[in-house]
Amino acid sequence: MAPIRDIVIVCNNIDEAGGAQRWARSMGELLSGEGHRVLLIGVAGVANPHDYAAEYEDGRPPYRTALLHEKPVHVVHRPAIDVRLRHPRAGLRHRAYLSLQQEGADRLSHLVGSLDTENAVIICVQVFAMEWIAKADTHGIPVIGMSHESYAASMASSRGTRVKKLYTGLPRFVALTEQDASDWTTKGGMNNAASMPNPLPFPATGGADPDAHVCVALGRLSQEKGFDLLLEAWSYVAKARPGSDWRLKIYGDGPDRPALEAQAAALGIASSVSFEGATNQVPEALRSGSIFVSTSRAEGFPMTLLEAQACGLPCVAFDCAPGVREILQDGVLVSLGNTEAFADRLGALMDDDDLRGALAKAAPDSVARYAPDVIALRWERLFALVHR
Numbered sequence: 001m002a003p004i005r006d007i008v009i010v011c012n013n014i015d016e017a018g019g020a021q022r023w024a025r026s027m028g029e030l031l032s033g034e035g036h037r038v039l040l041i042g043v044a045g046v047a048n049p050h051d052y053a054a055e056y057e058d059g060r061p062p063y064r065t066a067l068l069h070e071k072p073v074h075v076v077h078r079p080a081i082d083v084r085l086r087h088p089r090a091g092l093r094h095r096a097y098l099s100l101q102q103e104g105a106d107r108l109s110h111l112v113g114s115l116d117t118e119n120a121v122i123i124c125v126q127v128f129a130m131e132w133i134a135k136a137d138t139h140g141i142p143v144i145g146m147s148h149e150s151y152a153a154s155m156a157s158s159r160g161t162r163v164k165k166l167y168t169g170l171p172r173f174v175a176l177t178e179q180d181a182s183d184w185t186t187k188g189g190m191n192n193a194a195s196m197p198n199p200l201p202f203p204a205t206g207g208a209d210p211d212a213h214v215c216v217a218l219g220r221l222s223q224e225k226g227f228d229l230l231l232e233a234w235s236y237v238a239k240a241r242p243g244s245d246w247r248l249k250i251y252g253d254g255p256d257r258p259a260l261e262a263q264a265a266a267l268g269i270a271s272s273v274s275f276e277g278a279t280n281q282v283p284e285a286l287r288s289g290s291i292f293v294s295t296s297r298a299e300g301f302p303m304t305l306l307e308a309q310a311c312g313l314p315c316v317a318f319d320c321a322p323g324v325r326e327i328l329q330d331g332v333l334v335s336l337g338n339t340e341a342f343a344d345r346l347g348a349l350m351d352d353d354d355l356r357g358a359l360a361k362a363a364p365d366s367v368a369r370y371a372p373d374v375i376a377l378r379w380e381r382l383f384a385l386v387h388r
Helices: 019-033 081-086 088-113 127-135 151-155 158-167 178-186 227-240 257-266 282-287 303-310 322-327 339-351 353-366 372-386
Strands: 006-011 037-044 064-069 121-124 143-146 172-175 193-195 214-218 247-251 273-277 291-294 315-319 332-335
Touching: 006 019, 006 088, 006 127, 019 037, 019 372, 037 088, 037 127, 064 088, 088 127, 121 127, 127 143, 127 158, 143 158, 151 158, 151 178, 172 178, 172 372, 178 193, 178 322, 214 227, 214 282, 214 303, 227 247, 227 257, 227 339, 247 282, 257 273, 282 303, 291 303, 291 339, 303 315, 303 322, 303 353, 315 322, 315 339, 332 339, 339 353
Parallel strands: 006 037, 006 121, 037 064, 121 143, 143 172, 172 193, 214 247, 214 291, 247 273, 291 315, 315 332
Antiparallel strands: none
């Protein structure tokens, strides 16, 4: 039987309604349910925190939370020598930032100082937070580093360099997919990389109606999610099927909504497209459809594809990242950005009742490998490994 552990999960913040925060909260629930003592720590507070407590009947999550800094932390990079010579205050601001960072690291040292070091584990969800962990006295507690984006996305930003600097030397660094773990090893030179996918947030029980004649999309209405590409593809679908009763429902909100609504009108598809806004009822929203569509330009480990298949939806998606390929073993993959090909593959699925029904039936079983108990067992094995 696995020992009861003190598990500390550290994020940049724990109060935004973002993917990393939801992962941390769901893992807090999952690991608490396994009997572990879980502490979620945010490096900093946020200006407009999401009310996660309201998601529990008694207003109390099954884990503890703490912040290293109550207010948002604004990064101050070390200025170059010539800048410091011309602007002495630039150097002072950087030193003040380092002092603030050390104060937070000291608080982290205090928070983990009373834990059972023989069984405790620290999980660093985002590499920015690792800067605080690296400066803290973690009392010999093993640290597991994480990246919630693809290797390619990390290396296209400064995060790739920081991952290699801050996670090298940890007992384990986990990526979300096997391909990304392999890339970090073979291309990134990391010798401690492994994969650890996200768990399903709800049971894979199906329930969607393959004959509802509704395509569903869900996500933040922003550039990286590619809803402009989806509307372009849908215009081809609609043009090829005049008078069709199929509809496209888009759940989510974000800065691109006005532009997307204008685009739908300009393409002449506004009558078959509805913008449903954000929803807290994700399973219900997904089960209102017959097909799930995703035209993201970039993804890490897209939970919407997991959730859609759990609800019994066949999926059509752009092949934009290893996470998409790893999840979508029984769906339809289309070359990134090819909206005409996307329309052709989507249209074929819309027109073929038998194929759509078969994929819908197979969808829940295809994501059974991401069931919470399966992922919890993988984490237990990882905890045991880092304590050898």
